[in-house]
Amino acid sequence: xxELGKKDxxxxxxxxxxxxxxxxxxxxxxxxxxxxxxxSQGVAAIGRSIRxxxxxxxxxxxxxxxxVNGTVRLKKNAVIIGSDGKIRxxxxxxxxxxxxxxxxxxxxxxxxxxxxxxxxxxxxxxxxVSLEDGxxxxxxxEMDPEAVKAALGDAAIASxxxxxxxxxxxxxxxxxxxxxxxxxxxxxxxxxxxx
Amino acid sequence: xxxxLARSFSREEPAAPEPFNAPLFRxxxxxxxxxxxxxxxxxxxxxxxxxxxxxxxxxxxxxxxxGLGLAALERPLESPDLRKAAEALLPELHAEAADLxxxxxxxxxxxxxxxTALMARIHDRCRPGTxxxxxxxxxxxxxxxxPGHYVPQDDGSLVNATDCNEQRDAPRYSPxxxxxxMQGYSIDRAMLLSNGMQxxxxxx
Numbered sequence: 385x386x387e388l389g390k391k392d393x394x395x396x397x398x399x400x401x402x403x404x405x406x407x408x409x410x411x412x413x414x415x416x417x418x419x420x421x422x423x424s425q426g427v428a429a430i431g432r433s434i435r436x437x438x439x440x441x442x443x444x445x446x447x448x449x450x451x452v453n454g455t456v457r458l459k460k461n462a463v464i465i466g467s468d469g470k471i472r473x474x475x476x477x478x479x480x481x482x483x484x485x486x487x488x489x490x491x492x493x494x495x496x497x498x499x500x501x502x503x504x505x506x507x508x509x510x511x512x513v514s515l516e517d518g519x520x521x522x523x524x525x526e527m528d529p530e531a532v533k534a535a536l537g538d539a540a541i542a543s544x545x546x547x548x549x550x551x552x553x554x555x556x557x558x559x560x561x562x563x564x565x566x567x568x569x570x571x572x573x574x575x576x577x578x579x
Numbered sequence: 580x581x582x583x584l585a586r587s588f589s590r591e592e593p594a595a596p597e598p599f600n601a602p603l604f605r606x607x608x609x610x611x612x613x614x615x616x617x618x619x620x621x622x623x624x625x626x627x628x629x630x631x632x633x634x635x636x637x638x639x640x641x642x643x644x645x646g647l648g649l650a651a652l653e654r655p656l657e658s659p660d661l662r663k664a665a666e667a668l669l670p671e672l673h674a675e676a677a678d679l680x681x682x683x684x685x686x687x688x689x690x691x692x693x694x695t696a697l698m699a700r701i702h703d704r705c706r707p708g709t710x711x712x713x714x715x716x717x718x719x720x721x722x723x724x725x726p727g728h729y730v731p732q733d734d735g736s737l738v739n740a741t742d743c744n745e746q747r748d749a750p751r752y753s754p755x756x757x758x759x760x761m762q763g764y765s766i767d768r769a770m771l772l773s774n775g776m777q778x779x780x781x782x783x
Binding site for chain 1: 630637642647670
């Protein structure tokens with residue numbers, strides 16, 4: 385029988401959820417400190433003044449406080465879109481957390497978290513979806529495990545059921561990520577991850 | 580002493596909105612099969628409890644949040660433009676039809692032309708047998724100026740979490756009005772609720 389509030393081990397609908405990747409910095413941080421905070425935690429960051437038109441790929445966690453138009457593919461890693469981040473892109477990642485504005489589809493092999501400050505127009509496909517009260521969302525949320533598996537592959541289900549913690553991110557520079565397209569910046573450099 | 584304590588308690592946060600029973604909504608969610616895929620179209624704003632409600636089941640949840648764009652339907656428009664405006668309020672069209680549509684109290688905020696246009700667009704996204712749940716202002720002549728934010732509770736009741744005190748006239752659509760405006764839908768069941776709203780379950 386259908387059970388109200390049933391979460392089936394997921395964190396879907398947790399209004400006060402503070403999870404979605406312990407590796408992320410505090411979501412309430414001022415955006416001016418967020419990139420530095422991300423860097424100090426071994427997360428690559430795209431600063432507020434950075435605008436990227438094109439595809440972005442890589443193998444490290446990434447925080448985006450700037451603008452990205454294109455596609456973001458970090459299938460084995462976490463992506464956080466900071467409160468100043470503006471994304472017009474489809475995002476493929478192990479986990480996606482959104483505090484800023486997204487127009488595009490979000491694919492999370494493990495989970496997608498929409499924070500209260502977020503505005504998302506697009507579709508979400510993930511085995512676990514959490515959304516905070518106050519967030520704006522228009523689109524579809526695919527929560528059918530079979531449909532998620534079809535969209536994301538077996539990795540989605542495997543990673544969702546695995547509780548193994550991820551090793552700490554290595555202090556790698558942003559160069560480890562690949563940008564196909566134009567990257568422009570005004571006054572703020574891309575913050576290389578630092579250990 | 581007791582009096583001052585009572586006064587201090589009375590100055591605390593305003594009381595949380597009372598849940599109300601919505602038997603048709605409860606029966607609706609109770610009948611969602613665990614092992615079948617369902618597509619749910621929610622006309623309201625995204626609500627963590629609704630995601631929680633359908634999470635863990637084989638569901639796709641389409642969030643329309645039409646409240647943000649209702650003003651676009653209030654202007655007098657020619658039919659083609661009204662159709663376009665109604666279509667723009669809905670999420671992108673998927674190949675898969677909706678099995679369930681949650682209107683909450685949105686229909687009260689549409690004039691007859693807009694109601695007809697929006698429900699026709701929704702009809703295009705449904706299949707024969709799709710169920711449509713709606714709450715219609717019935718007893719009260721006034722209603723809040725903005726659509727409610729309905730939060731399902733664990734026991735199947737609903738809470739309207741909107742703190743909007745400003746009121747406007749309610750259209751008080753009768754079942755006949757709704758049947759006229761909603762071509763292709765038939766009333767499956769209707770119940771008058773304790774809060775003065777009439778709960779409807781339509782079927783395509």
